[in-house]
């Protein structure tokens with residue numbers, strides 16, 4: 001029996017957070033020794049070890065789902081369908097997948113041999129620009145290692161392999177192109193300046209070469225960039241990205257009414273053989289990337305790779321049937337299932353948003369179509385929106401004043417910032433979220449909005465400190481979504497209307513009324529009465545700053561507030577607003 005099917009038996013479908021129903025030994029990093037324990041009492045869960053794998057499937061099940069999806073997205077083309085000549089390189093970047101990968105497909109169809117390459121770029125393991133955090137934290141590094149492992153495996157299954165080299169793409173790719181006589185390097189187009197600069201350098205360095213078997217037949221290798229990171233293709237937009245609407249709703253309504261999401265590209269079953277390679281190189285370990293291993297011993301543990309991504313879709317949509325309630329649960333903070341957790345696989349390109357779109361449509365046809373099924377697409381349009389905005393606004397999304405060049409006084413108080421970063425602000429809701437981020441590399445969307453508002457509005461800190469810390473820690477770090485959301489939250493984004501203060505008492509009351517989330521991450525609060533977990537007074541560390549709009553009255557509301565399912569209360573009869 002698979003773990004999810006066991007879970008279905010053990011958790012009631014109406015339970016929004018089946019979090020306490022599955023436990024895994026903290027000493028276990030693989031998914032093999034999972035122990036299921038039914039637990040309904042919050043006090044018993046306090047003493048239990050709690051790591052929650054995502055997807056929550058045995059490895060054999062992950063393999064099965066991956067093979068089945070690969071089969072479904074295979075096309076009958078064989079070598080005779082190829083129209084190209086010679087050898088080409090596929091430079092894998094943030095598109096670490098085989099299914100719906102236009103780069104891989106185009107490279108294959110336009111060549112006789114494909115050489116897949118991944119460059120371990122040392123710049124990804126340096127420091128963030130202003131505040132010098134590790135550019136890639138240890139947890140994301142491990143996720144990446146797992147992605148590469150899985151990509152290599154999936155390519156081998158299709159008759160290829162993955163050449164792994166350490167160095168800058170602009171140095172490695174030309175020398176590989178020269179060694180293998182490759183006439184084209186295919187890659188996915190990126191949009192932020194760090195990545196675009198590398199593209200330009202690769203292009204320039206390739207232009208210095210001539211490849212070919214004889215001088216008369218030599219060519220200058222080209223860099224061929226293809227679009228692949230969004231659900232709506234850039235070429236299908238009804239406006240130029242420079243004229244992108246500044247208000248999200250306008251963008252969404254226009255694309256929804258005027259564009260169609262393209263169908264996924266199917267990949268031939270056999271993509272080989274590759275050119276003869278002596279040493280393919282190994283997937284690096286976290287230590288070889290210059291980082292110390294960090295184990296997740298509490299909270300969610302996401303497995304990297306396309307196979308895991310496909311399995312998560314299978315688990316969330318089909319096995320647990322959670323898509324039908326997504327809109328009601330999506331604002332949760334605790335557990336594996338309140339939201340899809342697709343973001344890390346989308347950020348690394350282990351899965352395409354078009355694949356998710358197709359699965360939503362299939363689910364709507366076979367099971368149910370409702371607000372929840374639509375809402376996943378609604379959120380994916382946000383992701384597209386931030387990607388296109390990064391093109392419209394360029395580097396200004398990284399600048400203090402943001403796209404609107406807002407002049408504001410910001411502090412860079414290190415002590416205050418350390419309190420935020422380490423979860424020592426004296427506000428359990430902030431501290432719990434920040435501890436979750438450090439321990440797992442993930443934080444809910446609700447949590448991200450709250451800690452962003454607190455850093456910017458209550459602490460008055462430079463929002464880039466928070467954004468760079470997120471850049472370092474998040475498994476799903478994506479420059480467009482991260483800096484886009486931070487500029488938005490800091491009130492310097494392109495949409496001047498979205499400048500909201502997130503009141504901690506109100507957020508606590510609505511989204512963690514039982515204090516379960518804060519008690520999970522701050523176990524010292526668990527013995528306290530539920531009514532004081534969010535404002536524990538002298539039983540907890542002192543508050544580092546007062547709240548901008550005070551908390552006394554709101555804190556009382558929590559104490560006397562009705563208990564029950566916050567999300568249901570919030571949705572029923574109220575006109576739902578996304579960012580409140």
Ligand SMILES: Cc1cc2nc3c(=O)[nH]c(=O)nc-3n(C[C@H](O)[C@H](O)[C@H](O)COP(=O)(O)OP(=O)(O)OC[C@H]3O[C@@H](n4cnc5c(N)ncnc54)[C@H](O)[C@@H]3O)c2cc1C
Pocket residue numbers: 330339340341342343344346347376379380382383384386443444445446448449452470474476477478479481482483485486489
């Ligand atoms: C300050 C801040 C920083 C953020 N940084 C990132 C980041 O670096 N990378 C990232 O992928 N997301 C980021 N987000 C957006 C959002 O928080 C995450 O995408 C989401 O929490 C991931 O969890 P999920 O996959 O379970 O989301 P779900 O609720 O299941 O949503 C489904 C998908 O929709 C997309 N999505 C949902 N909300 C947003 C949003 N606000 N912006 C863009 N896409 C969205 C994601 O791809 C997500 O996987 C940030 C949000 C905030 C407020």
Ligand SMILES: Nc1ncnc2c1ncn2[C@@H]1O[C@H](COP(=O)(O)OP(=O)(O)OP(=O)(O)O)[C@@H](O)[C@H]1O
Pocket residue numbers: 129192193194195395396398471479
């Ligand atoms: N993918 C990315 N992730 C994080 N930060 C990025 C990414 N792409 C670009 N940036 C940031 O964008 C900023 C670009 O810098 P900036 O706009 O200051 O231009 P510059 O040419 O580097 O310097 P100058 O200020 O002299 O023009 C840098 O802070 C860089 O780190």
